[in-house]
Amino acid sequence: MDSIVKQLKQFKADAIYEKKKHYNAAERKRRYYRTLSFIQIFLNAITGTTLLTVVFGKGSKIAEIIALILTIIATILASIQKIGDYEKQAQGNAKVADMYLRISKKISLMLNFIKDKMLSEQDIMKRAEEIQSEISQANEMGSQFPTNQRDYNKAKNGIQNGEENYTIEELDLWE
Numbered sequence: 001m002d003s004i005v006k007q008l009k010q011f012k013a014d015a016i017y018e019k020k021k022h023y024n025a026a027e028r029k030r031r032y033y034r035t036l037s038f039i040q041i042f043l044n045a046i047t048g049t050t051l052l053t054v055v056f057g058k059g060s061k062i063a064e065i066i067a068l069i070l071t072i073i074a075t076i077l078a079s080i081q082k083i084g085d086y087e088k089q090a091q092g093n094a095k096v097a098d099m100y101l102r103i104s105k106k107i108s109l110m111l112n113f114i115k116d117k118m119l120s121e122q123d124i125m126k127r128a129e130e131i132q133s134e135i136s137q138a139n140e141m142g143s144q145f146p147t148n149q150r151d152y153n154k155a156k157n158g159i160q161n162g163e164e165n166y167t168i169e170e171l172d173l174w175e
Contacts (some may be wrong), residue, residue, distance in 0.1 A: 001121070004128055005114060008107050011131060015104040018142065020155035020164065022097035025147040026090040033086035036077050043074040092145035099138040107131060 046052065047067045056063035110127050113119045119127070158164060 001114070001124070004124060005111065008111055008114075008128065008131070011135060012104050012107040012111075015100045015107065015135070015138075016159065016164070017152070017155055018138070019097045019100035019104060020159060021147050021151045022093045022100065022142065022145070024151040024154045024158075025145070026093035026097065028151065029084075029086040029090035029093065032084065033081065033090065036081045036086070040074050040077050040081070043070045043077075047071050047074070089145055092141075093147070096138060096142045096145055099134070099141065103131060103134050103138060106134070 047070045052063035052067050053060070056066075110119075110124075110131070114124060
């Protein structure tokens, strides 16, 4: 039984890090989306109004060149935003993070059941296999919504610096 408990604690620690990492990725991708959107709106507002004509005078070649350059930049940013599909990616990362949160809570409950001797060995094995299956599903879905090393490092630092309320024993980091 000790081996199963130890494995469940490891699953929980992994789920906690994955949850935080995917929430960080979702936040980062939403920031990309907002930044690109605001810049596009700003550039389109400048090129779509008479501002450049007012500043440089009617028929000014400089105003035309600046407007053309700004329009090209706005088009490139729109293309980057379309290819990156940041909002959809952020939603996917958040959904994966929610899956890991559910897994973590399910493991916590199961560990309490084990501690209180409320489950038979068969029930423990069955639930452990279900959890392992849920982790596999979350991992598979998570591979469709990538994270990066900075997302992981931010998760690790946040957890270790008390951003999340987990004890060392809960995370089982040093066993």
